[in-house]
Every structure is written in structure tokens, then in C-alpha cells.
Amino acid sequence: MIQCKICNREIQLIISFGKMPIANGFLNAEDFHQEYFFELACGFCEHCKTFQLLHQPDRSQMFHEQYAFYTATSKHMSEHFEVMALNYIQHWLVTQKDPFVVELGSNDGTMLKHFTKRGIRHLGIEASQNVAEIAKKNGVETKCCFFNDTTAKEIQQSYGKADLISVANVHFSNMGEVARGIALLLKDDGIFVFENPYIGNVIQNVAYDQIYDEHSFIFGLNSVSYIFGCEELDVFHVETQETHGGSMRYYLCHKGAHNKRSSVTELLHQENDVLCLNRMEIYRTFAKNCERQKQELVALLKKLKAEGKSVVGYAATAKSTTVLNYCGMGPELIPCIYDTTPIKQGKYSPGMHIPIKPYTIDWYKKVDCAILFAWNHAKEIFDKESEFTKNGGQWILSTSCLQ
Numbered sequence: 001m002i003q004c005k006i007c008n009r010e011i012q013l014i015i016s017f018g019k020m021p022i023a024n025g026f027l028n029a030e031d032f033h034q035e036y037f038f039e040l041a042c043g044f045c046e047h048c049k050t051f052q053l054l055h056q057p058d059r060s061q062m063f064h065e066q067y068a069f070y071t072a073t074s075k076h077m078s079e080h081f082e083v084m085a086l087n088y089i090q091h092w093l094v095t096q097k098d099p100f101v102v103e104l105g106s107n108d109g110t111m112l113k114h115f116t117k118r119g120i121r122h123l124g125i126e127a128s129q130n131v132a133e134i135a136k137k138n139g140v141e142t143k144c145c146f147f148n149d150t151t152a153k154e155i156q157q158s159y160g161k162a163d164l165i166s167v168a169n170v171h172f173s174n175m176g177e178v179a180r181g182i183a184l185l186l187k188d189d190g191i192f193v194f195e196n197p198y199i200g201n202v203i204q205n206v207a208y209d210q211i212y213d214e215h216s217f218i219f220g221l222n223s224v225s226y227i228f229g230c231e232e233l234d235v236f237h238v239e240t241q242e243t244h245g246g247s248m249r250y251y252l253c254h255k256g257a258h259n260k261r262s263s264v265t266e267l268l269h270q271e272n273d274v275l276c277l278n279r280m281e282i283y284r285t286f287a288k289n290c291e292r293q294k295q296e297l298v299a300l301l302k303k304l305k306a307e308g309k310s311v312v313g314y315a316a317t318a319k320s321t322t323v324l325n326y327c328g329m330g331p332e333l334i335p336c337i338y339d340t341t342p343i344k345q346g347k348y349s350p351g352m353h354i355p356i357k358p359y360t361i362d363w364y365k366k367v368d369c370a371i372l373f374a375w376n377h378a379k380e381i382f383d384k385e386s387e388f389t390k391n392g393g394q395w396i397l398s399t400s401c402l403q
């Protein structure tokens with residue numbers, strides 16, 4: 001029997017994407033023989049309504065001193081976090097005396113640096129040493145550790161309770177401990193903001209590449225209410241966000257501390273009565289759609305190859321690892337992937353071992369088709385790469401999300 005990671009009840013398999021490496025595990029050729037794999041399989045719990053991975057890889061495999069994701073590499077995400085920080089200051093912190101802000105999964109400090117600049121007390125919690133060091137260099141106070149109820153107590157003892165706790169796109173495998181830690185660390189009238197890719201968008205757009213090791217759970221309002229409700233934290237407001245192909249920002253507080261807004265009842269109606277995200281059948285259909293998309297994408301790339309077209313990958317995203325390994329597409333179909341992140345360049349993609357080449361401004365000169373793995377940044381990229389399409393180049397989307 002497989003147990004739900006949230007409520008411990010029995011959970012059913014929805015889909016297995018097969019043997020999968022760590023999504024951000026870009027590697028050198030000499031390390032191919034010791035690559036780590038786990039089975040990427042998902043289930044949906046009908047009790048707590050949480051869509052989740054059934055097998056968790058060891059978290060030290062994911063977050064370490066070689067972690068390959070830097071928030072600041074995306075201009076779009078940097079802007080998003082600046083708007084988020086300013087929103088916190090203007091709407092939630094302006095009335096507080098000497099406020100204290102905590103961010104979990106603070107990465108390179110892209111969000112918190114806006115508090116540093118303004119002299120607002122803050123602390124970032126980041127498990128990966130290399131990104132935490134960059135944050136510290138930028139003047140962002142950062143503690144390198146995993147967050148749980150024990151760390152929450154330590155923070156409280158050193159800094160006091162938090163007026164605001166922010167968590168964006170951080171996917172914890174120990175949700176129960178995290179929820180307990182947040183309830184402990186949050187002031188009585190404090191605000192906890194939780195933002196991540198929204199299950200409604202993943203299901204509707206068949207964006208199965210949002211499913212990878214770091215995304216242990218893909219949340220909706222039902223599951224967020226259940227998980228934090230166990231610690232007497234309540235969702236009092238929600239806002240949709242465009243990031244990551246469609247995200248949801250949940251505002252939570254200690255029960256009754258803030259008035260519940262209509263946005264919450266509206267989203268609940270949407271989830272349960274319109275999108276039917278509380279029902280198993282929706283997830284069974286999703287599994288069939290994933291399989292169909294895989295077949296279509298592989299058929300398209302084989303056809304392009306037979307026609308002698310030159311195809312490359314654009315942006316070696318974490319998401320691409322799920323697509324490439326699930327579809328079984330390696331260098332024979334996609335000879336290389338261009339990427340702007342120095343730590344990935346010269347390495348190989350996890351599992352399928354496609355060479356990652358440094359992005360250059362004329363990358364597209366001999367390219368007929370580019371498969372866009374960073375489809376969540378499509379607008380930014382299409383604008384930047386207008387020369388590619390002007391020269392007759394064609395974009396292929398790795399999932400059907402934008403078609």
C-alpha cells in the first residue's frame with residue numbers, strides 16, 4: 001500500500017513517468033555511471049485532495065552545494081519578485097513597527113534583497129549552499145538549512161516571531177513539519193504567503209513537465225487548506241499569478257486573524273464545481289493526455305529528423321528532464337540544448353545526456369526548429385528571439401500548454 005504523504009491514507013497511482021534522474025542534476029561525462037534515478041510516479045489523494053509524487057528521492061540528491069538553479073537568471077522572475085516584495089511592504093508591512101520578514105527557499109536572495117535595500121529586518125532560509133552564498137554576498141541575511149519546527153524555534157529565539165513568511169516555488173517533502181514550523185514562527189496577526197504552480201493549470205494545460213523531484217506536491221486550494229488547517233492556519237485570500245505557466249498565491253493567517261475574502265469562496269467553487277479537481281476521473285484523463293502528448297512529440301521530432309531538419313533544445317530547464325526522459329529523447333533527436341546558466345554549460349542533461357551548450361546571440365543561424373523547454377518564459381523568449389522566426393525558424397513547445 002502506498003500512503004499519502006500528507007494524511008497517511010492509501011493513495012492510488014495516477015501515472016508513472018518511469019525511471020527519472022534529478023531534474024536539476026546536470027552532470028559531467030565522467031559521472032554518467034553513478035547517476036541517481038528514482039521512479040517518477042504520481043497519485044491523487046481523495047481525502048486531503050493532494051496531488052503528489054509517490055516516491056521521494058533523497059533530498060540531499062536535490063539540494064546541495066552544486067544546485068543549478070539561480071532565480072536571478074530570469075529577468076521575468078526577478079521582476080516578479082520585486083513586485084512581490086513591494087506588495088508586501090505597501091500592503092502588509094507598512095503599519096508594522098520594525099517588521100521581520102522570513103523567506104523559505106530564498107535561493108540567491110532575489111526577493112529579499114528588496115528588504116535589505118530598505119533596511120527591513122529579514123532572514124532567508126536556503127538549503128543549497130552555493131545559492132545561499134550568493135545571497136549572503138548580496139547582503140541578504142541567510143541561514144543555510146532545511147526548514148522544520150526545530151529550525152523555526154531557533155529562528156524565533158534569535159529574531160522573534162515573523163510578521164510575514166513568504167514561500168514561493170519551494171517544494172518541501174516534509175510538509176507536516178514545515179506547517180508546524182510556520183505556525184510556530186508566525187506572529188498572532190502575521191501573514192504567511194504560499195505561492196506555487198497551480199494544479200488547475202497543470203491539469204488543464206497537460207503541463208506534465210511541472211512534475212519532477214522538487215515538486216513533491218502540486219497544490220490547489222483544497223490541499224493547501226487541508227495541510228495548513230491541521231495547524232490552525234487558514235487561507236483568507238488568493239490571487240492568481242502568471243508565473244510558471246499559472247501559479248496561485250495563497251494568503252494564510254492564524255485562524256480568525258484576518259477577514260476571509262470572496263476570492264477564497266470563488267476559487268473553491270471553481271476547483272470543485274467547474275474544474276472538478278476534487279475528483280479522481282480528472283486525473284485519470286490527465287494521465288491519458290500525457291501519454292498522447294508524448295506520442296505526438298516523439299512522432300514530430302522523428303519526422304523532422306527524417307526530413308533532415310536541424311533541431312536544438314532551448315533552455316535546459318528542470319522541466320525538460322521530465323519531458324526528455326519520459327519521451328526517451330536523447331542526442332539522436334535533440335543534438336544539443338542552448339542555455340544561459342554557466343553552471344549547466346559544458347555539462348549534459350540528466351538521464352538523456354544531451355550536451356548543454358552556452359547560449360550565444362547567433363545560436364539560431366543553422367537551426368530550423370527549436371524545442372522550447374522554458375515555455376513559462378515564452379513571451380520573454382519570443383520577444384528576444386524574433387530574429388530566429390524572421391529567418392524561418394520554428395518553435396516547438398515541449399508540452400501542449402500554449403498550443
Ligand code: TMP
Binds near residue numbers: 314374
Ligand atoms: P527553470 O525553468 O528550471 O527555472 O530553468 C530555467 C532555465 O532556462 C535556466 O537554466 C536558464 C534558461 N533560460 C535560457 O537559457 N534562456 C532564457 O531566455 C530563459 C528565460 C531561461
Ligand code: ZN
Binds near residue numbers: 004008009047050
Ligand atoms: Zn491525503
